[in-house]
Every structure is written in C-alpha cells, then in structure tokens.
Amino acid sequence: MPDALFCWCRAGFEPELAAELTERAALAGHPGYARAERGNGYVEFIASGARALAMALPLERIVFARQKLLRLADLPGLNPSDRITPIMQALDALKEQGEVAPGMFGELWVEHPDSDDGKTLAGLSRSFANALRPSLRKAGWLSAKDDPRRPRLHVAFLGGHHVVLATSDPRDSSPWPLGIPRLRMHAEAPSRSALKLEEAFMTLLDERERGLLLRDNMQAADLGAAPGGWSWVLMRQGMLVTAVDNGPMREQLLDSGRVEHVRADGFQWQPRRPVDWMVCDMVEQPRKVADRMATWFREGWCKQAVFNLKLPMKKRWEETRICLEAFELQTHRPMTIRARQLYHDREEITVLAMPSR
Numbered sequence: 001m002p003d004a005l006f007c008w009c010r011a012g013f014e015p016e017l018a019a020e021l022t023e024r025a026a027l028a029g030h031p032g033y034a035r036a037e038r039g040n041g042y043v044e045f046i047a048s049g050a051r052a053l054a055m056a057l058p059l060e061r062i063v064f065a066r067q068k069l070l071r072l073a074d075l076p077g078l079n080p081s082d083r084i085t086p087i088m089q090a091l092d093a094l095k096e097q098g099e100v101a102p103g104m105f106g107e108l109w110v111e112h113p114d115s116d117d118g119k120t121l122a123g124l125s126r127s128f129a130n131a132l133r134p135s136l137r138k139a140g141w142l143s144a145k146d147d148p149r150r151p152r153l154h155v156a157f158l159g160g161h162h163v164v165l166a167t168s169d170p171r172d173s174s175p176w177p178l179g180i181p182r183l184r185m186h187a188e189a190p191s192r193s194a195l196k197l198e199e200a201f202m203t204l205l206d207e208r209e210r211g212l213l214l215r216d217n218m219q220a221a222d223l224g225a226a227p228g229g230w231s232w233v234l235m236r237q238g239m240l241v242t243a244v245d246n247g248p249m250r251e252q253l254l255d256s257g258r259v260e261h262v263r264a265d266g267f268q269w270q271p272r273r274p275v276d277w278m279v280c281d282m283v284e285q286p287r288k289v290a291d292r293m294a295t296w297f298r299e300g301w302c303k304q305a306v307f308n309l310k311l312p313m314k315k316r317w318e319e320t321r322i323c324l325e326a327f328e329l330q331t332h333r334p335m336t337i338r339a340r341q342l343y344h345d346r347e348e349i350t351v352l353a354m355p356s357r
C-alpha cells in the first residue's frame with residue numbers, strides 16, 4: 001500500500017522540506033511524519049493516507065521539493081545479482097492490493113539522489129534502466145511504447161542494495177528526471193544567473209502561460225541586474241528592459257539597444273509607466289525584498305514578477321512562509337504565487353507572482 005510521499009530536493013535542504021511537508025500535510029488534514037537526513041537529497045513523508053495526501057498537496061505548492069512521487073514499496077536489502085525479481089514481486093503484490101494494474105505505466109525512470117553519495121549511483125541507474133525496461137514490458141507493466149500521459153514508474157536507487165519503487169502523475173510532477181531541467185549555459189550569457197531565470201520560466205509557468213506572458217516588445221524592469229544575466233534572458237524573449245543596478249552591466253547588452261541601464265537603488269526606483277514584468281535578484285534580507293515586491297503590485301507598477309528570496313539563515317522554511325504570507329497580505333489583492341527552490345538556486349528560492357485572473 002502506498003504509505004509515503006517521496007520527494008527529491010537539493011542536498012542540505014532536507015530539514016526545510018521535512019518541515020514544509022509536515023506543516024502542509026497537517027493543514028491538508030493528512031498528518032504524518034518526515035524521515036530526512038541532511039545531505040541525502042530526498043525526504044520521505046510517511047502518512048497513512050499517502051495517496052490522498054499526494055492529491056491534496058500538488059507539487060506546484062511545495063517550495064523545497066524538486067519532484068514529488070508516491071512511494072509504492074521500499075525494497076532494502078536487495079541482492080545485486082538479481083534486483084529485478086523483487087521489483088516484479090513487489091508489483092505483483094501491489095496488483096493484488098488493487099494499487100497498480102498491468103499496462104498502467106507509460107515510462108520507467110530510474111533515478112538516484114542528487115547528492116555526493118547519490119551521484120556514484122548514476123552509472124548503475126542507467127544500466128539498470130536498460131535491463132529492467134524490457135522485463136517490465138514483457139510482464140505487461142509498461143506500455144509498449146513510452147506514453148508520457150500515463151503514470152510513470154520510478155525506481156529510486158538509495159544505495160546499491162536499496163531501491164524505492166514509486167509513481168508520479170505527469171499532470172502533477174516535474175517533467176524532468178530528479179526534477180532537474182537540462183539547461184546549458186549560453187556562451188553569450190553575461191552570468192550563470194541567467195540559468196535561474198530561464199529555469200523559473202520553464203518551471204513556474206506552463207506552456208500556455210509562456211506563450212501568453214513572454215512576448216516581443218513587452219516592457220520589463222530588472223532590479224539588481226548587474227552584470228546582466230536576467231536582462232539577457234528577458235531581451236532574448238524580445239522584451240525591452242530597464243536594468244537597475246549601481247554596478248556595471250555587460251556592454252553587449254547595452255549595445256543591443258534593448259537594455260537601458262539605470263544606476264539607482266532598486267529599493268527606491270519605480271517605473272514611469274507600469275511594466276509587464278519586474279524581476280529582482282537583489283541580495284538583501286528576504287523580508288525587505290518581499291515588502292518591496294508587494295509595493296510593486298499594490299501600486300500597479302508591474303503585471304507579473306519573478307523574484308529571489310535569499311535564505312542564508314537557519315530556519316529557512318519558517319522564513320519562507322513568513323515572507324510569502326507577508327508579501328501576499330501586502331499586495332492587497334488575490335495573487336497567484338508559485339515559489340520553488342530551483343535546481344540553479346543555491347541558498348535561495350525563486351517566486352513567480354501575478355494577480356489571480
């Protein structure tokens with residue numbers, strides 16, 4: 001019987017995710033407890049109604065998880081000479097309980113933690129996937145061809161002798177293994193930070209929203225813009241950008257004629273006319289940033305925003321909750337808020353905000 005959520009996260013942020021899941025599950029009426037070890041890169045949340053909890057807690061609402069799976073079976077103590085038979089037996093037992101049905105899975109993803117120890121399991125995961133996939137097809141568990149609309153079957157290697165069997169719903173999970181999008185640093189990007197904003201647009205907006213909200217000739221303001229990674233991403237979307245920072249911007253951006261550099265304090269500056277997008281990557285206390293971001297929405301200076309909240313403190317989930325609640329309250333309007341610790345975020349989270357439509 002599924003008895004736990006299994007979530008991948010950034011190694012080192014397990015306590016944050018554990019605290020977040022504990023609080024959110026209790027609020028959703030499905031209390032349970034988290035099993036987490038700092039540095040492991042995952043958290044298990046044990047709850048009797050795990051399937052109902054998975055539905056009550058969409059990934060979109062979880063800040064510190066990169067991926068959310070429903071654990072189907074925990075298989076420690078495997079013999080490396082045959083790991084396939086116990087997996088097949090576990091699936092058969094789940095079928096008896098009515099938890100899985102032949103042909104229900106559209107893809108197999110074999111994964112390992114994104115941690116120092118976990119990365120040593122990358123080769124094993126790849127070769128095991130190649131061995132397991134044909135067996136699953138032969139036994140009728142997997143569709144004959146990959147079908148991205150059906151539930152996925154996940155095999156998570158936690159060690160050479162230990163796998164977790166899990167499933168995810170493609171409509172409520174990350175579309176990338178481990179929840180990590182494959183993004184390459186572009187040679188022309190002024191800084192690695194560009195990847196953060198690219199990932200934010202890929203992760204926090206769906207395809208329809210990207211088509212509607214990222215358009216040619218939109219106006220954008222970039223607070224804390226230097227050296228210009230985020231401005232570059234906005235410019236590549238065809239936007240006209242006002243880049244606010246006392247530091248120097250990369251010349252090539254200014255030469256494009258699409259980026260104007262304003263040397264000013266990002267906490268004081270305001271646009272002459274409302275902009276479509278405001279983005280903010282200023283390194284400051286998160287409460288101060290959340291407060292300023294709320295002012296932008298309250299005053300109607302922007303339609304959408306992406307901003308980072310830096311979290312160098314200890315109680316990072318608590319600080320996150322306080323900042324997001326304060327932000328929403330101070331906007332004085334119903335907001336759609338999606339916050340996530342992205343793969344390219346280190347000690348920070350990224351927030352997408354827009355008035356609810």
Ligand SMILES: C[S@@+](CC[C@H](N)C(=O)[O-])C[C@H]1O[C@@H](n2cnc3c(N)ncnc32)[C@H](O)[C@@H]1O
Nearest residue numbers: 191193224225226227228229230265266281282
């Ligand atoms: C992490 S960097 C931004 C990187 C940028 N997003 C990129 O992609 O290249 C933070 C920037 O915030 C700027 N900053 C910090 N406080 C600021 C303030 N009060 N007003 C304007 N800029 C500020 C710093 O000068 C620094 O350039």
